[in-house]
Amino acid sequence: MSLIVQKYGGTSVGTPERIRNVAKRILETQQAGHQVVAVVSAMSGVTNKLIELAAAVTGEEADPTEREMDVLLSTGEQTTIALTAMCLNSMGSKAVSLTGAQAGITTDGVHTKARISTISPEEVHRLLDDGNIVILAGFQGQTPDGKITTLGRGGSDLTAIAMAAAIDADLCQIYTDVDGVYTCDPRVVKDAQKIDEISYDEMLEMASSGTKVMQSRSVEFAKKFGVVFQVRSSLNNNPGTTVREETMSMESVVIRGVSLEREQAKVTITSVGDQPGTAGKIFGAISDANINVDMIVQNVSVSKCDTTDISFTVHKNDIAKAEAALAPVLSEIGDGVKVEARDGIAKLSVVGIGMKSHSGVAAEMFAALSSAGVNIEMISTSEIKITVTVAEDQIEEAANVVHSAFNLAQ
Amino acid sequence: MSLIVQKYGGTSVGTPERIRNVAKRILETQQAGHQVVAVVSAMSGVTNKLIELAAAVTGEEADPTEREMDVLLSTGEQTTIALTAMCLNSMGSKAVSLTGAQAGITTDGVHTKARISTISPEEVHRLLDDGNIVILAGFQGQTPDGKITTLGRGGSDLTAIAMAAAIDADLCQIYTDVDGVYTCDPRVVKDAQKIDEISYDEMLEMASSGTKVMQSRSVEFAKKFGVVFQVRSSLNNNPGTTVREETMSMESVVIRGVSLEREQAKVTITSVGDQPGTAGKIFGAISDANINVDMIVQNVSVSKCDTTDISFTVHKNDIAKAEAALAPVLSEIGDGVKVEARDGIAKLSVVGIGMKSHSGVAAEMFAALSSAGVNIEMISTSEIKITVTVAEDQIEEAANVVHSAFNLAQ
Numbered sequence: 164m165s166l167i168v169q170k171y172g173g174t175s176v177g178t179p180e181r182i183r184n185v186a187k188r189i190l191e192t193q194q195a196g197h198q199v200v201a202v203v204s205a206m207s208g209v210t211n212k213l214i215e216l217a218a219a220v221t222g223e224e225a226d227p228t229e230r231e232m233d234v235l236l237s238t239g240e241q242t243t244i245a246l247t248a249m250c251l252n253s254m255g256s257k258a259v260s261l262t263g264a265q266a267g268i269t270t271d272g273v274h275t276k277a278r279i280s281t282i283s284p285e286e287v288h289r290l291l292d293d294g295n296i297v298i299l300a301g302f303q304g305q306t307p308d309g310k311i312t313t314l315g316r317g318g319s320d321l322t323a324i325a326m327a328a329a330i331d332a333d334l335c336q337i338y339t340d341v342d343g344v345y346t347c348d349p350r351v352v353k354d355a356q357k358i359d360e361i362s363y364d365e366m367l368e369m370a371s372s373g374t375k376v377m378q379s380r381s382v383e384f385a386k387k388f389g390v391v392f393q394v395r396s397s398l399n400n401n402p403g404t405t406v407r408e409e410t411m412s413m414e415s416v417v418i419r420g421v422s423l424e425r426e427q428a429k430v431t432i433t434s435v436g437d438q439p440g441t442a443g444k445i446f447g448a449i450s451d452a453n454i455n456v457d458m459i460v461q462n463v464s465v466s467k468c469d470t471t472d473i474s475f476t477v478h479k480n481d482i483a484k485a486e487a488a489l490a491p492v493l494s495e496i497g498d499g500v501k502v503e504a505r506d507g508i509a510k511l512s513v514v515g516i517g518m519k520s521h522s523g524v525a526a527e528m529f530a531a532l533s534s535a536g537v538n539i540e541m542i543s544t545s546e547i548k549i550t551v552t553v554a555e556d557q558i559e560e561a562a563n564v565v566h567s568a569f570n571l572a573q
Numbered sequence: 574m575s576l577i578v579q580k581y582g583g584t585s586v587g588t589p590e591r592i593r594n595v596a597k598r599i600l601e602t603q604q605a606g607h608q609v610v611a612v613v614s615a616m617s618g619v620t621n622k623l624i625e626l627a628a629a630v631t632g633e634e635a636d637p638t639e640r641e642m643d644v645l646l647s648t649g650e651q652t653t654i655a656l657t658a659m660c661l662n663s664m665g666s667k668a669v670s671l672t673g674a675q676a677g678i679t680t681d682g683v684h685t686k687a688r689i690s691t692i693s694p695e696e697v698h699r700l701l702d703d704g705n706i707v708i709l710a711g712f713q714g715q716t717p718d719g720k721i722t723t724l725g726r727g728g729s730d731l732t733a734i735a736m737a738a739a740i741d742a743d744l745c746q747i748y749t750d751v752d753g754v755y756t757c758d759p760r761v762v763k764d765a766q767k768i769d770e771i772s773y774d775e776m777l778e779m780a781s782s783g784t785k786v787m788q789s790r791s792v793e794f795a796k797k798f799g800v801v802f803q804v805r806s807s808l809n810n811n812p813g814t815t816v817r818e819e820t821m822s823m824e825s826v827v828i829r830g831v832s833l834e835r836e837q838a839k840v841t842i843t844s845v846g847d848q849p850g851t852a853g854k855i856f857g858a859i860s861d862a863n864i865n866v867d868m869i870v871q872n873v874s875v876s877k878c879d880t881t882d883i884s885f886t887v888h889k890n891d892i893a894k895a896e897a898a899l900a901p902v903l904s905e906i907g908d909g910v911k912v913e914a915r916d917g918i919a920k921l922s923v924v925g926i927g928m929k930s931h932s933g934v935a936a937e938m939f940a941a942l943s944s945a946g947v948n949i950e951m952i953s954t955s956e957i958k959i960t961v962t963v964a965e966d967q968i969e970e971a972a973n974v975v976h977s978a979f980n981l982a983q
Contacts, residue, residue, distance in 0.1 A: 179626060179629035179630045182630050183630060183632075186630075216589060216652075216656055217655075217656065217659060219589035220592050220593060220596075220656045220657075220660040220663070221659050221660060221662070221663035222593075222663060225662070225663040227659040227662070227663070228658070228662040228663075230669070231655045231659035231662065231670055232655070232659070234651060234655035234658075234670050234672075235652060235655035235656065235659070237651075238648040238651045238652050238655075241645075241647075241648050241651070242623070242626075242645060242648050244644065245627075245641045245642070245644035245645035245648075246626055246627065246630045246641075246645065247630075248638070248640075248641045248644075249627060249630060249631050249637040249638050249641035249642070249645070250630040250631055252631070252635070252637075252638040252641065253630070253631035253632060253635040253637070253638075259640070260640075260641055260644050262644075262721075265719055286719075309675055309696075311672075
């Protein structure tokens, strides 16, 4: 008998019929001899309706208070746990719902994006030992003094991973509407393959470079606590992708996958004086404006003029915000400093822990792109990832040629 | 400065616009110098939608489990408290929402119709002392071991009355869609008057004889704990009806009001053997079938045949159920016993604590009915109420003539 945590997202529980299907799957898991904790999200659409109601009562004069948004939004998951548990009951199964608070999930007090501080799993264990299936509300918890909190984006995945760690589950299954993680987006690369096993670090790098199966936050949590999890489809019985600590066999694969991200823009600050503190000022201003920066590239000037260019990428919708944020600091960082921003670019990354022990990966990637006539604009690397930017209208061709160069279709 | 508990029903908070109006009224109460706890119900329609969802996931094979129905239905009130509190926040006011559990409302474990066992008002006091308006979810509580419960019909009124008792509020205001309690239904008696003050006992007798402004349960609770409350409209600023312990001045009014209940049926069991235990068997069978019985009339026979007739009233929709329930006991209670059931009757009651010290009330009522040609079929009396049944097509005429006879329009 194994102890299994399953997580079903909003689409999987989006209608009464789908809730019945999810209940059947949960029941089959129990009938196969396992103990099951199932984490469920709000039915798809419900959260948006609640947000609309909040906007309607608060009007345009103010954002809804975050404390009350949490009280409001947490009703979405609470509705789903009750429906799922009573559905299982109607099938003759012992099942009990728990809110985040009832399940002992304690968080800090940062409403709408709280962090889990502790989980007291006694009640979950007691219910499981008593033969129950436990249906647990994702995305929510409570502060030590009893305030309702929500965990922010990707919160239900986090609930599943964290509860799996707290109850020492044998396996955590994240059910979603895709079959798992692919070597590349199958809409772009037709012969992309589902990946059977991937390491936490690779999963993190894939997520950070555009493959949004899960939020990085949940993967980081799983890595920290050694929670093995599967990403798999709730629409079929395919085994999905298992995410775990890297193994020797994983390292024999040099490149695990190729990921891409469109709608990027490159912002370049030219003629920056080469003094300590300059980068801090630039990215402090960007960060204060809540803009997500991704690649940052700087080359210290080797010419006589003692200035350099700093470039970074942002989402193209953030260009105006970035320019506005930078305007006040330009004069501080040197005379003649200018900002140039341009969209129409995309990022392409190859990811694999195997590249740590293989040289020549970058060269092979660049050669493949070159042979296809794709110009590389920026390059950035980590231990297990190489990212380049290319013209957005060449990204699909670039992805295919790189995917082929590393034989990922096999 | 007074401490005021207000309660707003589902219609009063049925749309975002109405929630804004309720918030304004709450805010005005605070700005008049009072501390306010506002109990709110689920937005009208929401509870029915949740019940439909429950039916959809459980199918026809089983009723939804009551534990999970409570988890489900309690989301309705939780949604309203968050919306109301954030609405007040957007108006610049300090307001905080509390679920039943957060407000310290502890109940027994009888799901879907739990009874309040204790209220720990520390958190409510702390928030009030800190300058907050407290928005409290009606209809819900939790068991000592943390299960979510709901209080059943009239539960939000009960929450308001019970919290008013627990925090020793100066006043409890039950906002509804009528102006208060009337001397008779204004749709039937055109010159019916709003009653300014009524005693708990009169309110209870009015409720039990068809004037359904509030469930008897909440009035009983208020009487037990001496909670003075007003029933008033959320659509205007009329003072409403105050319900409290009887006073000397109340007794000077002989009759407080006239109430009526239609769609009744009379069930008569004829030729019942006059032996101990007979009535117990009859009403045991009726009670086991969950049928509400109201008036019961029996006259012990004075003739030689040693049998009697027992009559009682039920709602006309319960006739078939009552006959089915009685069938098995008929042979036990005597030979030739028969059941006769007939609908088309209505009940008319006069209520007033003043009748305790005034004789002749019954005679005056019967004379009035007689003068209008209304035949009386059954009579039943309590200390402060006289109820008769009449033909349903004469009930409006009967109500008007009795209302006039006691000068209730003045």
